[in-house]
Amino acid sequence: GAGVSQSPRYKVAKRGQDVALRCDPISGHVSLFWYQQALGQGPEFLTYFQNEAQLDKSGLPSDRFFAERPEGSVSTLKIQRTQQEDSAVYLCASSPQVGSGRAFFGQGTRLTVV
Amino acid sequence: AQRVTQPEKLLSVFKGAPVELKCNYSYSGSPELFWYVQYSRQRLQLLLRHISRESIKGFTADLNKGETSFHLKKPFAQEEDSAMYYCALVASGGSYIPTFGRGTSLIVHP
Secondary structure, three states: OOOOEEEOOEEEEOOOOOEEEEEEOOOOOOEEEEEEEOOOOOOEEEEEEEOOEEEEOOOOOOOOEEEEOOOOOOEEEEEOOOOHHHOEEEEEEEEOOOOOOOOEEOOOEEEEEO | OOEEEOOOOEEEEEOOOOEEEOOEEEOOOOEEEEEEEEOOOOOOEEEEEHHHOOOEOOEEEOOEOOOOEOOEEEOOOOHHHOEEEEEEEEEOOOOOOOEEOOOEEEEEEO
16 A cells, blocks of 8 residues: 555544454554554654564553564554553554654544443 | 644644645654655645755655754645645664654645
């Protein structure tokens, strides 16, 4: 594809439900980032992959959050037992090489927990 | 740890007026600074980066290490500049994970 693709674009989950958010990065991009963006705030870092290796998960807010990128391309962010405070836009970004610093963003998944 | 501060949540100007969106950072090493922009209903995209020293859509930004600032400027604002602007920092030699400010909403009135 031409850019980073995220699905679904919108997700409504009942509190306690598990959700899975998908990210298709630009083909060949080595680095992949997940961010959480609450209303009126900037993107907050969640986790970082270099190829299939999860090098930094310091931003994951709790052990209910889990991310994977098993083959170094598509990534999935999973949230177990969703809570209302998990409601946010989840952004995925990829970068062509380590150290480039430039990130290409997807359109995000808006998660609403009711 | 690095931090990016954008003190203004909202900046409202008239068309043709000069614009300056403020960005201050804290980082003990040598940073790379970026400005990202998000137009209505579009994805976040890179506007410019300090190492390129370029002007994009009439915007420029100069890294001032003494003041730890990277303010975004444009001499004459246009209505199409209305958007959310985010300043971001990457710690060179570190994990290269961009850290973002909270963003400034720029509204340019006709």
